[in-house]
Amino acid sequence: MSILVYTESENGKYKKSAFEVASYAKTVADQMGTTATAISFNASEGESLGNYGVSKVLNIAGDQFNTFNAEAYAKTIAQAVEKEGATTVIVSSSANAKYLAPLLAAKLKAGYAPNVVEAPSCTAPLTVKRTAFSNKGFAHTEITTDKKIIGVSNNAYGINEIGGSASVEEFSAQIEDGDFAVKSLEVDKVAGKVSIADADIVVSGGRGLKGPENWGMIEELAEVLGAATACSKPVSDMGWRPHGEHVGQTGKPVASNLYIAIGISGAIQHLAGVSASKTKVVINNDAEAPFFKAADYGIVGDAFEVVPQLVEKLKEFKAQNA
Amino acid sequence: MKILVCISNVPDTTSKINFTDGDTKFDTNGVQFVINPNDEFGLTRAMWFKEKQGATVHIATVGDASVEPTMRKALAIGADEGIRINAVPTDGFFVAEQLANVINDGGYDLVIAGRESIDYNGGMVPGILASLLGYNFINTCIGLEVEGDTATATREIDGGKEKVEAALPAVIGGQKGLVEESDLKIPNMRGIMMARKKALNVVEPVDATKATVDSKFEKPAPKGAVKLTDSVDELVSLLHNEAKVI
Numbered sequence: 001m002s003i004l005v006y007t008e009s010e011n012g013k014y015k016k017s018a019f020e021v022a023s024y025a026k027t028v029a030d031q032m033g034t035t036a037t038a039i040s041f042n043a044s045e046g047e048s049l050g051n052y053g054v055s056k057v058l059n060i061a062g063d064q065f066n067t068f069n070a071e072a073y074a075k076t077i078a079q080a081v082e083k084e085g086a087t088t089v090i091v092s093s094s095a096n097a098k099y100l101a102p103l104l105a106a107k108l109k110a111g112y113a114p115n116v117v118e119a120p121s122c123t124a125p126l127t128v129k130r131t132a133f134s135n136k137g138f139a140h141t142e143i144t145t146d147k148k149i150i151g152v153s154n155n156a157y158g159i160n161e162i163g164g165s166a167s168v169e170e171f172s173a174q175i176e177d178g179d180f181a182v183k184s185l186e187v188d189k190v191a192g193k194v195s196i197a198d199a200d201i202v203v204s205g206g207r208g209l210k211g212p213e214n215w216g217m218i219e220e221l222a223e224v225l226g227a228a229t230a231c232s233k234p235v236s237d238m239g240w241r242p243h244g245e246h247v248g249q250t251g252k253p254v255a256s257n258l259y260i261a262i263g264i265s266g267a268i269q270h271l272a273g274v275s276a277s278k279t280k281v282v283i284n285n286d287a288e289a290p291f292f293k294a295a296d297y298g299i300v301g302d303a304f305e306v307v308p309q310l311v312e313k314l315k316e317f318k319a320q321n322a
Numbered sequence: 323m324k325i326l327v328c329i330s331n332v333p334d335t336t337s338k339i340n341f342t343d344g345d346t347k348f349d350t351n352g353v354q355f356v357i358n359p360n361d362e363f364g365l366t367r368a369m370w371f372k373e374k375q376g377a378t379v380h381i382a383t384v385g386d387a388s389v390e391p392t393m394r395k396a397l398a399i400g401a402d403e404g405i406r407i408n409a410v411p412t413d414g415f416f417v418a419e420q421l422a423n424v425i426n427d428g429g430y431d432l433v434i435a436g437r438e439s440i441d442y443n444g445g446m447v448p449g450i451l452a453s454l455l456g457y458n459f460i461n462t463c464i465g466l467e468v469e470g471d472t473a474t475a476t477r478e479i480d481g482g483k484e485k486v487e488a489a490l491p492a493v494i495g496g497q498k499g500l501v502e503e504s505d506l507k508i509p510n511m512r513g514i515m516m517a518r519k520k521a522l523n524v525v526e527p528v529d530a531t532k533a534t535v536d537s538k539f540e541k542p543a544p545k546g547a548v549k550l551t552d553s554v555d556e557l558v559s560l561l562h563n564e565a566k567v568i
Contacts (some may be wrong), residue, residue, distance in 0.1 A: 022376040055536070068479075095480045097496075098437075099461040102414070102449025103413065111533030125377045127537070133348075134440045136339040140538040141326075146532075170447050181458050186473075186485040195481030201567070237345055237503040244478060249440055250334050250359045250498055258567040275542065282548070283558070289482060295548045306434065310554045317558050317568070 003029045003036045004086035005054065006077055008094060009043040016198060019052050023160040024152045028120045031168060032088075038166070039080050041065040041073065042094060050166035054160065058084075058171035061075025067184045068096050074103035075264040076173040081147065083171075088126070088148045094197060101151055111143035115150035117276075120249040126150075134249045135275045153276065155255045177235075196247065199228035201258040204247060204275070206232040208263020208284060208303055212240035217307045218262065224314045228256065232264045248273035261304045266291025283307065323377040323468065326428060327365045328421055328435035328447065329396055330358040330411075331389040335440065341442040348441070348539070357392055360436025364496035366505055367466055368434055370402045375468070379403055380428065384420045390522065395515035397511030404520065409527035412535075418450035419530035425455060430491060432473065437462050437495040442536070445495075452493035460486055464499025499525045 005025035007018035016275060018040070035047040040046065042065055046057035056081055065072070078173040081089060081167070089104065091097040105112040115130045117138070125142040128150055132139040143150075196202055203222040205215060215229075222229045229245060236246035247254045249269035259277035263284060264270060271294045274280065282295040285302050292298050299306050332356040333339070342349040357365065371377035381396045382405040383389050393404045405428075407420045425433060433455075438445035452459030456538065458473075464483065465476035471490045476483050509517070551557055561568045 029542075032424055048533075070461070092422065095462055095478060098445055099449070102446035103453050103459065105415075105446060105533075106450045106453030108420075109531070109533075112444075113534060114445055115443060127509050132441070132442075132536070132539070133333075133339045134335075134443060134444055135542075137341070137542070139442070139542045140537040140540075141536050142535045143533065144535060180550045182460055182488040184485050184486050187479070187482065188405060188484070189479070243499045244483065244518065246498070247432040257567070262456030268338075279561070279567045281561070290549050294545055296546075296552050296565065297557060299552060299554070300546045300550060300553065306554060310557065313554045314568075317562070321562075 002034050002086050003032070003085050003088050003090060004077070004081055004143045005036055005038050005090040006092070006097065007038045007049060008096065008151070009039045009040055009042070012042060014025065014040070014043060014045070014048070017094060017154060018049070019159045020155070020157055021092050021152050022049050022052035023224065024053050024157045026160070026162070028030060028088060028090065029053070030148070031120060031123050038086055039077055039088065039171070047165045048167035048205060048263055050164035051161050053162050054166045057166045059168055060173065065179065068186065069180055069182065069184065070099040071182060072179040074100040074107060074177055074310050075175060075179050077104055077238045078107040080191050087146070087283050088150065091149065091151050093151055093154050096149065099151050101149055105149055108147045109145060110147035110149045110150070111145040112141055112149040112151065113141045114149050115153050117153050117156040119157070131276065133145030135253065137270045138141070140176055153255055155257065156276065190293040194228045196228045196230055196252050198243070198255060199256050201225045201227035201260070202247070202256045203260045203262070204230035204232065204264060205235060205262050207234050212215045215241070217311065220311050221260070221307055224311055224318060232270055261291055262307060264291060265289045266294060323371060323375060323431045324429060325368045325371060325379045325432045325434065326425060326430040327361065327368050327379060327381045327396070327401065328433065329361045329365065329381050329383045329393065330436065330439040331355050331378050331383060331385055331392040332358045332439050332441045335359065339541065341541070345539050346537070349534045354533040355392055357396055358436050358439045360438060360440070361495045362506060363498050363500040364434035364436060364494065364505060365396055365399060365401065367496065367500040369507065370501070371399060371468065380405060381420055382407065382424055384409055384417045386410055391536070393522060395509060398513040398523070399507050400513065402520065406522060406524050407527055408524050412532055413532040414444040414446035414450060415533040418447050418454060420527050421447070421451050422454040423528050424525055424544050431492045432470070432490060433457065433466065434496050435493065437497045440493070448493050448495040455491070458488035458492040460492060461490060461495035463494050466494060466500055527560050
């Protein structure tokens, strides 16, 4: 019996979420009196996961795994679960993890609780707190099957560095061509730009910005903060910004450390989607905008004046604190 | 081409969420129910396949009789026939197993379901369903074309998108982008009249797995008051010294 954690990497390097799920797995392993084993695909520096409490890393090497494939990855992880005699699998909330987790759940006949925000409150039955109703509530979910899958919300549990090194083993699974039946034709990622899911800071613009030609200052603010850019639903519906930037109930959820909303009034669906962000800042010229009730800090003012000032101030701040 | 769109009956996106019975149940009092938005994008894309490629479109929902108004709305939008599996949905496995049962009998080429329902947010029905059926599965689809027996889809990934292709039969996890918001259809009177005559078949559930139980719910803790300032200097200082986020 052990805990198996799927630690995601990109171009061989672990993603930040890998360290968070590894930290979570260590906590669950301690609760259950066992150890945490990580599984990764084409990752280098597996030893480094020891710093987050992982004892052993199973690394799968092979060119066929360079591009994510949900079925092939899920099948591989399922075989690692059997080999390790793992009872619980921990995954992140990345788009890829949410793609493979249901496939893995079906293979293992494992109950799956996604969007989990805390360590289990009980290990028998395994009970976790997760967001539900699109962040308007929480559910305490018991997983009642023998094998279990926990999907950890991004940026909810945090990273614990404890020092240490993990042993690394090569692992190979029985995979067939048929497991790659969903073929990747083309991956289109903006190079060097942080994604909303991975960002510590998200800068978001709404209808108050009046038109797509005014996004320059949003991009500039995002750049100085190393932030991802996002937008409200009307902005994406009007085609000012791509759908991938739409955050809210029917768009992407945001769970960043800092969320800056500019010219967004704060419809209930938008507030739900961004509520998991730790600190929320609102810049809006309407003091009655509902977003102020959900924010930590606010400036009532014209975004076209405030944002350029904020950019200048932050540049100064970064120069001083560099 | 025969398409099945799986539809979940969910509280309207503007709903305030409350719990009842000692916080063990969602309080449906005063709540308006709608087609799950992620499912509606898929349904509307299915309507496109019906118009342009002559597809037949069925819908399926797991629910008791109270979900029928939502199903009638989907029929009014243009689906040809409905299947209601007469059971209160308990968890993702249960729903997927019920759907798999009717899909096995139905001979569908394409199954479209929302990537997640906006109420319980499990996000697992399409994937488990595909596994149970042995169909190819493509999640978070923001574009979908079908030619012959091949589906070509664009899926949203963290920080970008990916184009994939898979042979039918396939299960699609859909979301906004499959069609635009402005493509969503409001049923007209003719559609509503026709929907009344369309078949809505009731199927009894099969024995199914129950893998998770939501034993208790809670609402988020109330938020403290906002700190207002009119100076960017003070804001930067608060973010650095107090919130410690920059």
